[in-house]
Amino acid sequence: MENPLPIDSSILVVDDDLMSTRLLSVVLGNRGYQIDTADGGMAALERIKENPPDIILLDVVMPEMDGFETLKRIKSTTTGRDIPVIFMTALSKPADKIRGLQEGAVDYITKPINADEVIARVDTHMSLRKLQKDLEFKNKRLVVLDQEKNDFLGMVAHDLKNPLSVIQGFSAVIQESLDHGSNEVICGYLKIIERNSVRMFTLIDDLLNVNTIESGTVKITNEIVDIAAVVNEVIETNSESARSKGIVLTFEGSAGDASIVANRQAIIQVMDNLVSNALKFTPLCKKVSIRAITGANGYLKCEIEDEGPGISDDDQKKLFGKFQRLSARPTANESSTGLGLYIVKKLVEQMNGRISCTSTLGKGAKFAIEFPVAKTE
Ligand SMILES: Nc1ncnc2c1ncn2[C@@H]1O[C@H](COP(=O)(O)OP(=O)(O)OP(=O)(O)O)[C@@H](O)[C@H]1O
Ligand SMILES: [Mg+2]
The missing domain is CATH 3.40.50.2300 (Response regulator)
Incomplete structure (x- = not known):
């Protein structure tokens, strides 16, 4: 047999x-x-x-x-x-x-x-047992995949909200400027709207990618990214929120013309989350500064520093978790789901970068992301 x-x-x-x-x-x-x-x-x-x-x-x-x-x-x-x-x-x-x-x-x-009877019955039940164990294993795997898929859908839905609110904001500004604004200014706003529509389109594209949904992760490929262009784009996107709160948003960078190894869309998403957080939790008429510094270790560090309420040691431990709305609350009724930094950490890790936060309660917060500097030929 x-x-x-x-x-x-x-x-x-x-x-x-x-x-x-x-x-x-x-x-x-x-x-x-x-x-x-x-x-x-x-x-x-x-x-x-x-x-x-x-x-x-x-x-x-x-x-x-x-x-x-x-x-x-x-x-x-x-x-x-x-x-x-x-x-x-x-x-x-x-x-x-x-x-x-x-x-x-x-x-x-x-x-x-009877030896033959024993073997026949045991063989049959052993095959059934094996099938049952396989099913149990596959079932557990499906539950994990389902959870990963839900997390992924939640992340994408969350990050669609940021560009959408930018589009809404600038559409309102355009309507107000129609009577007195110059074509050049209005054209600038339209460009921002267009760029954010492209970001949403990319996110939806990822969402519809069957492989992405099945594996539960976005496949990120690294490329050479011009950091100054990214920071300027993020500043432009967030300029209206900064202006409406009277916050000065600055960019100083000794490494401004450096290029890094990362994914352009993902790093925009990361920086946008960090800058919009800094603006969201900082009181009116303060300052948010972005700095780019090349370190001796072959990494470029980009810091986003604010003059907001700061983050306690306890809160810092939870900062990158899911759905963490901590002590600091938005200062102008902005939305807050507590998912942004969770997504940011995942994206930074997928790009092989590093992220950290230093803060003393009451004295503002400083987030730093680091990526390898791209080698020039
Ligand atoms: N720059 C900051 N200063 C002070 N607290 C902050 C800062 N950034 C984040 N936090 C705190 O960490 C929490 C988590 O931040 P996160 O970006 O994950 O969520 P959120 O901004 O509240 O909502 P979402 O990003 O999902 O719209 C915030 O709710 C806030 O309490
Ligand atoms: Mg956030």
Whole structure:
């Protein structure tokens, strides 16, 4: 007979009769199964707890605890609940077969033991057990993938809100400027609207990418990115929020003309989250400064520093978690879901960059992101 079963399939034989235990160990051992034995119900329960087998062969007639009681106890444990049990009943007692099946056994074999019958029944149930285990494994994997997909959808939905609010804001400004604003100014606003529409389009594109949804992650590829262009774009995008709160938003950079290795769209998303946070949590008429500095370690550091309420040590530990709205609250009714920094950290890690926050409560906060400087030919 062909043996389709994995070599590591294990069987626990529970019987007080040494002869029958030996016979089964030889027959099933030769078949390639790993055999463990127990001479009674209590010993069986111990073995199952320590080392759960794939299948249990259980004798009905045993002195201290019979097979029915042992089965009941096995089924009441978390480890034993799903392990198939095959009863061993005397040919002369057909009623035991029925009762065994009623109590939850999957099958029975008759004593005296017939080697071919034992192998046929055990092989069948071992195949079923393997399929059941595969299903359980795949089910668990599906639950994880489903969660990852939900996280991903949540992240994309969240980051669609930022460009959309910029589009809304600038559309309102254009309407107000129609009477007195110059074409040049209005054209500038329209460009910002267009760029943010492109960002939303890219995000939706990612969302619709079947691979992305299936793997639960956005595949980010690094390229050479001009940091000054990115910072200027982020400043322009956030200029209206800064203006409306009377906040001065500046960019000083000794490394302003450097290029880094990162993904352009993702780094814009990261910087936009950090700058919009700085503006959101800083009171009116203060200052937010962006700085780009090349370090000796071959990394370029970009700092976003504000004059807001700062972040306590306790809050700093939670800062990059999901849905963390901490002590600082928006100062002009801006929206706050507590997801921005969670997404930022994921994106920075995917680009092989680094992010950190330093802050003393009451004295503003400083976020720093670091990326490798691109080598020039
Ligand atoms: N620059 C900052 N100064 C002070 N507190 C901050 C600063 N940035 C973030 N925080 C605190 O950390 C929390 C989490 O920030 P995060 O960007 O993840 O969420 P959010 O800005 O509240 O909402 P979202 O970004 O999802 O719109 C904020 O709610 C705020 O309490
Ligand atoms: Mg935020």
